[in-house]
Amino acid sequence: PYQGGPVFLGTTNWNNKTQIAPLVQSVGRGAAGTLDVKMEGFPDVAAARYMQNFLRTRDSTRPFFATCSFPGPHFPWMVPEEWGIRYDPADIEMWPNRYDTFEGKPVNQRKIRLLNEAQAGDLSADEQDRELKEMLACCFSYMELIDEMVGEVVATLKGLGLYEDTAIIFVADHGDMAGSHGLLNKGAYMYDETYRIPLLLKTPGAGGASRNSSFVHLMDVTATCLHLMTGSEQDSLSGRSLHGQSLLPLAEGVAEWPRTVHYAQFHGDWYGHYSARMVTDGRWKLVWNLTDLCELYDLENDPHELQNRFYDPGLEEVRAAYFKYLTAEAIRTDDAQLHLLLPQVEIEAQGTHGLRV
Numbered sequence: 001p002y003q004g005g006p007v008f009l010g011t012t013n014w015n016n017k018t019q020i021a022p023l024v025q026s027v028g029r030g031a032a033g034t035l036d037v038k039m040e041g042f043p044d045v046a047a048a049r050y051m052q053n054f055l056r057t058r059d060s061t062r063p064f065f066a067t068c069s070f071p072g073p074h075f076p077w078m079v080p081e082e083w084g085i086r087y088d089p090a091d092i093e094m095w096p097n098r099y100d101t102f103e104g105k106p107v108n109q110r111k112i113r114l115l116n117e118a119q120a121g122d123l124s125a126d127e128q129d130r131e132l133k134e135m136l137a138c139c140f141s142y143m144e145l146i147d148e149m150v151g152e153v154v155a156t157l158k159g160l161g162l163y164e165d166t167a168i169i170f171v172a173d174h175g176d177m178a179g180s181h182g183l184l185n186k187g188a189y190m191y192d193e194t195y196r197i198p199l200l201l202k203t204p205g206a207g208g209a210s211r212n213s214s215f216v217h218l219m220d221v222t223a224t225c226l227h228l229m230t231g232s233e234q235d236s237l238s239g240r241s242l243h244g245q246s247l248l249p250l251a252e253g254v255a256e257w258p259r260t261v262h263y264a265q266f267h268g269d270w271y272g273h274y275s276a277r278m279v280t281d282g283r284w285k286l287v288w289n290l291t292d293l294c295e296l297y298d299l300e301n302d303p304h305e306l307q308n309r310f311y312d313p314g315l316e317e318v319r320a321a322y323f324k325y326l327t328a329e330a331i332r333t334d335d336a337q338l339h340l341l342l343p344q345v346e347i348e349a350q351g352t353h354g355l356r357v
Helices: 005-011 043-057 107-120 125-159 219-230 248-252 316-332 344-350
Strands: 018-020 032-035 077-080 168-170 200-202 262-268 274-280 284-289 295-298
Touching: 032 125, 043 125, 077 125, 168 219, 219 248, 262 316, 274 316, 284 316, 295 316
Parallel strands: 032 077
Antiparallel strands: 018 032, 168 200, 262 274, 274 284, 284 295
16 A cells, blocks of 8 residues: 555565555555665665765866755655654644635535545544554654755765855755645645745855745745856846746845745646646735636635635735736746636636635
């Protein structure tokens, strides 16, 4: 019972033997446990070792750019037996939005919930919670292993005298629902669990640590790297807009960060052809689902995104204002979806009545 199946394990030269939480019954319900693979043969450890070897053997007379990609903590949440499961499932608290009713929410999300319920079979709510806690114990152990590997790469940089002059960016491509809203992995939904992702940036030279809550994008990583390489901010690459901004001024606190909203896109076919756009300023979040009910969340009073307020009477001005933000971001990023349907159509088509379910 592992999500990737024998093809996944076969292509990574892993042995098929697994030790998995007894309640994980079938493909699709997630995968978690330990593998009888040595630490040095585990992909995330191997990634760190390749990076360390590169740092030790590179041409020291030339500058370098290197990427170290860790597969985890993506599904399957498995770690080497030697590393082990380092968290007690009984100590893990359930998410406040673990059981979302999806009332008044997109049909697509309710379909996924029904699928999960069907796969759960006769498991009670308590048994499902126990299953999730066992899986999360594996996930958190996996994250700790990656933390250890990052620390070893940093230690190698310091040992070679490279740390002070090296910029380091640590980021993930997306988060994970991890059981919140009754969902796992990522998908056709715009919840904070998958889109609100921390980014760590260390600039060359010594400096004190700080924390900043400004909105940043993955596109900013490219702009930041180009700034580091060229010594000046760049707005294009090979004649194409970066749609991002260097993070160096933000990290160094020398400029006012101009981005006041966060814009994200989903365009995929995991659950049939499904396309969505999201914009938020941290106060409200608007989700434009092109083929489903739209969403509006009051993040100040509903931080766990349980109540869809899109169709509530009295919020017309809020909805219109955030559609305006969304349209502006879509234009800025040259979003091809604008050529098919303008967001304003939703205001006329859905309004505040008729689609409340």
